[in-house]
Amino acid sequence: MSCEHLICARCAGPVVEGRCATCRAARAEIHHSGPLAISPILIGALILALTFVIALKFGLH
Numbered sequence: 001m002s003c004e005h006l007i008c009a010r011c012a013g014p015v016v017e018g019r020c021a022t023c024r025a026a027r028a029e030i031h032h033s034g035p036l037a038i039s040p041i042l043i044g045a046l047i048l049a050l051t052f053v054i055a056l057k058f059g060l061h
């Protein structure tokens, strides 16, 4: 989900346009935490892979 598709709850405008302070704050936060937004997905994938490896290891014995 990208910034362009977000609608502000305060001014009902696209957050990307930055019509109000809430928009600008949200937009800044999104752009600031942009690369970090991938991290939870990577962590989730890592946990899933680890669980699969552990299950495979226990399944073989």
Ligand SMILES: [Zn+2]
Pocket (backbone or CB within 6 Å): 008, 009, 010, 011, 012, 013, 018, 019, 020, 021, 022, 023, 024
């Ligand atoms: Zn707004």
